[in-house]
Amino acid sequence: MKIFLDTANLDEIRKAAETGIIDGVTTNPSLVAKEGRDFRDLIKEICDIVQRPVSAEVISTETEGMIREAMELSGISEHIVVKIPMTREGIRAIKELSGKGVKTNCTLIFNPLQALAAAKAGATYVSPFVGRLDDIGHDGMLLVKTIVEIFRNYNFSTQIIVASARHPLHVLQAALSGAHIVTVPYKIFDQFFNHPLTDIGLERFLKDWEKLHV
Numbered sequence: 001m002k003i004f005l006d007t008a009n010l011d012e013i014r015k016a017a018e019t020g021i022i023d024g025v026t027t028n029p030s031l032v033a034k035e036g037r038d039f040r041d042l043i044k045e046i047c048d049i050v051q052r053p054v055s056a057e058v059i060s061t062e063t064e065g066m067i068r069e070a071m072e073l074s075g076i077s078e079h080i081v082v083k084i085p086m087t088r089e090g091i092r093a094i095k096e097l098s099g100k101g102v103k104t105n106c107t108l109i110f111n112p113l114q115a116l117a118a119a120k121a122g123a124t125y126v127s128p129f130v131g132r133l134d135d136i137g138h139d140g141m142l143l144v145k146t147i148v149e150i151f152r153n154y155n156f157s158t159q160i161i162v163a164s165a166r167h168p169l170h171v172l173q174a175a176l177s178g179a180h181i182v183t184v185p186y187k188i189f190d191q192f193f194n195h196p197l198t199d200i201g202l203e204r205f206l207k208d209w210e211k212l213h214v
């Protein structure tokens with residue numbers, strides 16, 4: 001199970017990368033806009049820190065523009081994965097980019113057939129958005145499980161990134177579903193390490209140890 005960090009914040013990325021268990025980073029235009037930095041400089045710094053796949057999203061909505069942006073972005077670092085929205089134009093761009101060996105992450109996936117189309121076009125990754133589906137009363141994890149089954153049936157090499165995670169339970173469910181990757185905001189990543197019984201247990205161990213040395 002790979003864990004990606006879903007943020008464009010350098011402090012968060014540095015802190016998470018220090019643990020040694022981060023396998024990549026995903027960003028999107030909203031996350032990048034929050035940082036108020038030059039897009040390309042920021043993405044370059046992220047790649048230098050993580051040295052693993054970093055998704056950076058195109059802004060164009062037409063195939064030619066997407067391909068142009070994708071080629072520019074992939075020149076920033078060998079770690080760049082170009083994020084392309086799941087549209088008819090996006091699928092055309094993914095098909096062409098996969099032929100050129102450019103890694104892609106097809107984003108904004110909300111139904112299994114969108115994921116199938118992206119895999120057929122040669123996407124490196126697909127990103128089903130579980131939280132946004134849950135938000136409107138649909139079952140986001142059911143979408144993930146269905147995509148896992150389809151990809152297994154036909155041996156697609158496209159990897160599934162469970163995106164739009166809202167809480168640690170989404171991470172657990174993603175791991176049980178057989179999805180390859182979950183991408184999480186820093187807040188959820190931080191929750192991996194916290195359990196009140198761990199804190200109480202450690203305090204007790206250290207107190208008992210002190211008694212030995214009085």
Ligand code: G3P
Binds near residue numbers: 026129131183
């Ligand atoms: O990377 C895409 C995903 O992070 C979107 O998350 O929380 O905006 O639905 P959210």
